[in-house]
Amino acid sequence: MVLEGKKRQVKFLYWEDCQSHDEALARLKKVLREDNINAEVEVIRIQTDEEARELRFIGSPTILVDGKDIQPPTTSRYGLVCRAYFLEDGRVSPLPSETMIRAAFKKRP
């Protein structure tokens, strides 16, 4: 399979106590596979409030594509919390949608 485009740098940051991280990572990988996206994914487990502050982690899960959050942060509070995603249909979810993930890769690196 030929992967398309310049290699994208992806960081997947998560906190173990927030149960959506497995599903979120699976969604990310599904988008990469289905859209043939050339990407390197680094999975980072955040374990302490200090790590959260150092990495500016606003909640789990967080996906950064070439350094940019797939959903612009609405807070500057860093810590071990679950993150709310505001979906296209107006709902709130602990998971980013595939649409949101795809849109992040359509932006120029």
Added chain:
Amino acid sequence: MANIKVGDRAPDFTLTGVDDKAHSLNDYRERKVVVIFSCNHCPYVRAWEDRMIAIQADYLARGVQLIAINSNDADKYPEDSFENMKMRAKEKSFNFPYLRDKDQKVARSYGAQRTPEVFLFDRNFILRYHGAIDDNYDEPKAVKTPYLRNALDAVLSGKTIRVAETQPVGCTVKWKTN
């Protein structure tokens, strides 16, 4: 792990609601009470909130009463303050009491660990179901097993609940550290 198991009696409580009134468990005797440990900030609660409202609306006439309780530390999580609880209840038109467990005693007495976490009691305040609202926090249309609704239907018809215990899914209860 919950402090009470299926078959145990509900620990009593008296807490202040967003209506600024005291609410005791005993106020709801003769009803089937659904205690849901909840809060403002948790995205799992926010994903399930509309379903909680719908369940209360659908089952009110059959003598079911939902009661949401927020036990989170509002110093560390200011979004969960009592004032913000009042705003959320008004914004979402909550059709059930939303109570503040400031000293976290009620959460400890129930052994609640997650938000949301459901405890369904029958009219004798005996625990009949404990766990999650349904099996899909993300997509309401993709729910395959509506655990709480199924449990309510069973209790209301005098039948055995097929699935009386599920793993609650959500944010951890935010405990005070001092």
